Amino acid sequence: MPQIIDAPVQVELSADGDPRAFVWDRFEHTVIGQPQAVFTRTRWWENTGTPTRIDTELWRLDAAKGGEDQHRYDLRHDADGTWVLALDWG
């Protein structure tokens, strides 16, 4: 069952720009394998203000805390640069 987390997290990027690890709840989660980015368009004309981006950035990745089983997570990267752990897919 996916679990909504919606908590800001610290993300560490690798040299080539992919998330390598993130710190959630004081624990470092290490990314395993190639994370996938997904950009979803918004209907910006229905919101107020002129947007600088027309899509939202989400990273779907597998990560593990210490030696525990890996989980699949969705990390949202907001326009202001903050990272939010959106979902824990289990």
Place this chain on the structure above:
Amino acid sequence: MSFPHLHVASAYSTHYGVTLPEALAGQAAADGATFLAVTDRDGLYGAVKHVRACVAAGIRPGLGADLEVHDDDTLAPLGRVVVLAHGGSTEPSSTGQSSAGRGYAALCRAVSSAHETTVARPGHPPSIPRGRLAELAGLNSLTVLLGPASDVGEAVERRDNPGARANLVQWQRIMPPQSLAIEVVCHLAEPGMPGSVAPATRMLALAEYARLPAVLSNAVRYGTADEAVTADLADAARHLTPLAQLQEVTSLQVNGQAWLKPAAAMRQVARMVVDAGQHSDGALARLLRDTHDLAERCALDPVGDIGLGRPRMPEASVIGVTRDPLAELWARARHGIDERYADAGGRGLTAAHDRLAHEMATVESLGFASYFLTVATVADIVRDMGIRIQARGSGVGSVLNYALHTSSVEPIGNGLLWERFLSPERQTLPDIDLDVESARRHDIYRKVFETFGASRVSLMSMTNAYRGRGAVRDAGLALGMPDTQVATIAKQMWRFNARDFRAALAEKPELEELAAEVRESAQLDLLVDLTARLDRLPRHISVHPCGVILSDASLLDRTPVQASGMGLPMSQFDKHDMDPMGLIKLDILGVRMQSAMAHAVEEHHRLTGEHIDLDRVPLDDPATFELIRSIRTLGIFQIESPGQMELVGKLQPEVFNDLTVEISLFRPGPMQNNMPLRYLEARHGEVAPDYIHPRFEPILRETNGVVIFHEQVMRLFDELTGCGLGHADVLRRHLGKPEQLSVIEAYVRENALGRGFDARTIDRVWTVLAGFGSFGFAKAHGAAFALPTYQSAWLKTHHPAAFLAGLLTHDPGMWPKDLLVAEARVLGVPVLGLDVQHSALDYRVESVGAGQGIRMPLPELSGSSDAERARIVRHQPFTSLQDFRDRVHPRRRTFEALARVGALDSFIDHDRTRRHELLAHIQSLRGTAITIADDQLAFEVPLPVLDYEGPRFDTVTSLQLRGRTQSDLELLDTGLAVAGHRMRKYYPLFAELGVTPAAQLATLPGGTDVLLAGVRRATNTPPMRDGRRVVFVSLDDGTGPVANVVFFHDAQERIGGGVFQTELMLVRGRTRRSGARGVSVTGEGMWDLVTVARDRAREQAKALKAARAAALLDTEPAVAEGAAATAAARQPIRRAAGSGTTEFDLWQSA
């Protein structure tokens, strides 16, 4: 490591790409790229700009086109592919030919071929047959990228692997070896959507299966991620559908990732694509390497491949030259000089030959002999067609062009310089503009194509960019705003850039209402931002109004062409691309004034049999100058605007050169630098001419010490430094660049001291030169303009009826036709109404008594068809209404309109009162619609309306005629008030209010308070020295020339939008004298004349009613009182107009 983008649409892919090539190349170079391709949709529209931008950014350019392909036999669409040109080697191959330029030529031909489809199948978008593409891709010329939009990619997208493989096999079977690559595109869209990672990885797998190279691209539409918004607007505009209604996925971009991503981001994408599928080892490295390898093959050499900067002229044989072009040119030029200067005397002739030798030396060293012969050939073609032609531009400064009859202005006597046109120091190709009759322009183009051959000639295109109104319309469309609301805003989008929309809202008083709405509405606020984003983006291309490209037989290997609106092929390159591409462009500009003058000459010939040769009219006719000085310049070329009238009034031209000076002064640069005032002071002896130094006097004498012309600046530089006129022109150009000023100053100071000028003189002349900047005007331009100015003034002076017929037919000027009609009336030339018995297809001169009048032509009747008009002209005259109906068979609408305006009055004995019955009769006619032949026979049977027995059927009143004056009717159906001026019905009101007639303004002293009224004929906001906007409104009350009212900033604020919108107006203001004959009015208040008239009528009606009521109450004394009140209402007290002036009787003559 860098990443080469192979698939990039620039903003020249209109309504698709949104970033200009310069920005794209700069961005790529900043990211460390060494290569960038631009592959515009359906063409090479941005190609030349891209190549130049790459050269400037220090990277290698690639070129391609994003083209639709179809099957040769079935015509079935095969989707879109990217066609990329290969770079060539300048080394000769085994066949002995170098491959340089081969790929680029094949690309040009491929694009042209795609556009041929639009001709063969009208309405079809450009598309290339695959067989033709295969043919062009031979000899290792092209690579075709099969990406997501190809038939292969579409099959992959819908998971139809067998279909994808079958489609790919077809491509492999038809295309030559090594001309195909699979294009992998991934925009990181949501799973299940196009642009997601899954179809991308399947494309990669397909390439591996088929053993084809796979390359990664980003199918770029914009430079940066934040421009994705602009691309959304482009999609909405392309589909003419609001964003909210656009189908996501098919019509709207899936997300905002189609930007020119840096190398790191592209490698990230590559990793995700490879990781998402099952690929062999090393797939990631192979994908990136194949991408680099293809970029390497597609890197073009700007010179070797594209031919940048190498001019090519038509082969000498095409223009009938069999010997060396230089020898031919010498022979023709010498002969021309002997003929042109036959009357100049020995010394003049020698001087002309010396000048020719001087010019020919440059022509020889630059190798431009063929160019001059080519232009002269075109001029000969035009003249042989019997069409008026006149050269314009700096080429007029050449005695060579004069000798070849390319130009008709004598350059030596007019002080024009060859070096302003051409010198070894000039880096750009020469430019000669030919003005011809506008009505015959297309005939000339066709003849030029015929003479030179379609492989050497093409029309030039022009890129139309978004401006305020278009931008706000398309932004409003994207947001789905109501048309009427957007139209209301668009109407106000003028006189400022859309980019400055927000600033304009804050500053301009007439926009205050809109600004308030914007503050209230989030949607309007968004609209303002979106409008600014669209500003300046290319919107569409169209044929340039005058550019014709002439080249050798390789033209179509260097530019793609597509059909223009008029059918002839048009290059996809615009004027900015000509010089870099070495394309010779000739401006053959249709000038309506030339057509108008030709029409006048023709009409005069038709009526009198006399032939006027305008080009031989003496240039010193006193009557012509008298007319010009009287500032009755309406309709005269170049000097008819309110501002020009004022300057002409002050300058009082006496000789031809004065006209050249006048036209050159009336330019933004000189105006802003106060040059007219300084010149006028010296001209009228208010100050002594200041030549700074006796050695400058010969240079500055003609303009009384004021530097006006480029030629004078060049001569000054030459006199100061001895640098030669060619280099002097380079210095002159650099004056416009602030960073160059100190360099030029140092050069001037050093050399001038050595040439005997003292420091003080140098200081003073340098101040003048530096202040001149790049302003001013080439005297060659001024003189070339002055000639038609003089010729048209001469025609107006001596043949006003014929001249006005020409003006009305070809409408060359700034004023509305209705004002020209008013001018004819003032000049005593009667304008005769529309009459089916006499009216032709254009304005004709008719004898009226001893004089001449002008007959309104049939096309002025709005709503009538070409066929109807042709039948009327063909069957004239008509014996009866029946005859007219039978032979012309007009549609009901036309028939009624003809009756209303009086064009059928000849059938009712010109008795206007009978029009009611005529109209009623026509309206009562019943019948079924029939198609008729042009040569329909007629029966001479009078229609019953004329045959009534007994008393006249005059009780009929047509509601269409009732209460309307003849002028009203004419304005409704033709837009022109011929019978009388449209203001005439207000004359009683004018008399009552004390309105000053425009014709009397000049009799008033400055500072007089006046009321003016009339119809707005023009609105101008000329550039002003202090930068504050001033609005000039030209009012016509029918008494004479227009009265010019000036509204300064405070008045504009007080009046608001009415300054621009009210059509009939009443203005309160104060006279302002300018020069001997000039007077204008400073506007202080303004009212809508229609409202004033209505209110006034109501007041009078009320007064009348009150008087009657009073009369009923008390008979005896009130009768007299009531009668007095009635009289007062009926005969308003006539006030004296203005202050201290007598009343005007002009209104009485009405």
